[in-house]
Amino acid sequence: MMEGGLLFGNPWLHGLIMGVIVLSGAMGVAAYAVWFERKFAARMQNRPGPTEVGYGGLLQPIADLLKLLQKEHLIPRSADRPLFNLAPVLVVIAPLATLAVIPFGPGLVGTDPSIGLLFALAISSLMVIPVWMAGWASNNKYALLGAMRAAAQAISYEIPLLLAAMVPIVLTGSFRVGDIVAAQEGGRWFAFWPPGPGFFAFLLFFFASLAESNRIPFDIPEAESELVAGVTTEYSGMIFGLIYLAEYLHTFIASALAALLFLGGWQGPGPDGIHWMLLKSLLVFAVIFWIRWSWLRYRSDQLMAMCWKIFLPLGLVLVMASAIWVQLR
Amino acid sequence: MLEWIAFVILGLSLLLAGRMVVVSRDLVHSVLWLAVALVSTAGLFITLNAEFLAAVQILLYTGGVITLMLFGIMLTRRLATARVEHGSSGRVRGGVLALATFALVTVAVRQASRSGHLIQTGTLGDTKALGSLVLRDLMLPFEALSVLLLAAMIGAIVLARKVDP
Structure with missing residues (x-):
């Protein structure tokens, strides 16, 4: 796909230009996701949400950003200074690196290597290390508890996530994201075709992604009612903003991956293109917010029991089922 | 470059x-x-x-x-x-050991590349070839390895559990 899909001839030039476009686009989406979430939550709770800055509060993310940039960057005396400062930067780098292999349309991708999907999942599995670093370096018991929960959760939910992602891989026979989207041509989205395993794999992928990106009902590492703010307790100013940004980026990437793997990516009724990809990923993204504001948080042990007793066996069965489907077809 | x-x-x-x-x-x-x-x-x-x-x-x-x-x-x-x-004790011993290991690996790689046993660059990237090699041709050793890992896991659980239920 890459040979024909280069928009700018030279792969280096293509990577550079697409990289700038995709990264700035994703940053914009993450910033406006905050505005959208505040509006959405407000409407669900029958209040107006941000209205002061700009029309309908549309400039609120920019005002928040300016506020965060002006704040003092506090470092606790007992913190591990190098790790404390490094962690938020690495937290943002991990999801940004994932974006390199996520296509938003035919050719609209930094690079589409033969192991694209595996690379994306591998890099997002790395995200737990900087999160853990942040919690550890803060030298604060709430932050450390948050870090411990984050590590436990990430390492458990990585397995069902990979198993769910295996279903489209088995059905396509390729790790290349472009191939996986191409295999869903003609409305045969993996969420609905083959009937059965695809749909459950989509649900599994969705919930495992929620757990990986620490969203409600799995935001146990942050749990503001018990852990102050989890790993971010000691962070302030823009460096806190970075961790926050990374969480939204991670959620957006999870939605984009769900759209690519199970909902046909940029294909749709009518002309294919980036509009379908954006529409589908933003819809999944919106569902995540919807869940966040209507669901309760699970307890840590409930989360683990669900992972090992329901999600893991389900994932194994789904991979088997899709392999049998491929053999019988 | x-x-x-x-x-x-x-x-x-x-x-x-x-x-x-x-x-x-x-x-x-x-x-x-x-x-x-x-x-x-x-x-x-x-x-x-x-x-x-x-x-x-x-x-x-x-x-x-x-x-x-x-x-x-x-x-x-x-x-x-x-x-x-x-x-800082044992620096000399450690240095000698490190050099010896390096020399051993270098000699092995050089000999293997001369005799043509070395895997060609590019072939390992082929995931399909790797998969059929591990899961078809080397099926038995691969399964034996997984049983070994399973045994290690069960052993860890047995050691960590204090009382029998």
Whole structure:
């Protein structure tokens, strides 16, 4: 796909230009996701949400950003200074690196290597290390508890996530994201075709992604009612903003991956293109917010029991089922 | 040319990280430097066209093993506050051993490449070939390995459990 899909001839030039476009686009989406979430939550709770800055509060993310940039960057005396400062930067780098292999349309991708999907999942599995670093370096018991929960959760939910992602891989026979989207041509989205395993794999992928990106009902590492703010307790100013940004980026990437793997990516009724990809990923993204504001948080042990007793066996069965489907077809 | 630059950068970062794993006095820093070393190794795999191996390296070693190590440190109070002491005795012995290992590996690689036993660059990146090699031709050793890992896991559970239910 890459040979024909280069928009700018030279792969280096293509990577550079697409990289700038995709990264700035994703940053914009993450910033406006905050505005959208505040509006959405407000409407669900029958209040107006941000209205002061700009029309309908549309400039609120920019005002928040300016506020965060002006704040003092506090470092606790007992913190591990190098790790404390490094962690938020690495937290943002991990999801940004994932974006390199996520296509938003035919050719609209930094690079589409033969192991694209595996690379994306591998890099997002790395995200737990900087999160853990942040919690550890803060030298604060709430932050450390948050870090411990984050590590436990990430390492458990990585397995069902990979198993769910295996279903489209088995059905396509390729790790290349472009191939996986191409295999869903003609409305045969993996969420609905083959009937059965695809749909459950989509649900599994969705919930495992929620757990990986620490969203409600799995935001146990942050749990503001018990852990102050989890790993971010000691962070302030823009460096806190970075961790926050990374969480939204991670959620957006999870939605984009769900759209690519199970909902046909940029294909749709009518002309294919980036509009379908954006529409589908933003819809999944919106569902995540919807869940966040209507669901309760699970307890840590409930989360683990669900992972090992329901999600893991389900994932194994789904991979088997899709392999049998491929053999019988 | 660009691959050469990437190789030099990754090699240097691997060497630096490897050194820091050994000399760092803080156990947590050591583990995190090990993560840097493992990611650099994955980068080296990519420059050798072994992309699948690189992804698996990151997924299993950096994402899995390092997280487990950090988890282990955190749950063990004694380890969490420990300062690692480095004795400087045995430097000569260590140096000789390191040089001998390096010489051994170099000779082995040179001989293998001369006799043509070395895997050609680019073939490892072919995930399909790798899959059929491991899951078809080498099925039995692969399954034996998984049984070994299962045995280790059951053993760990037996050791960790204090009382029989």
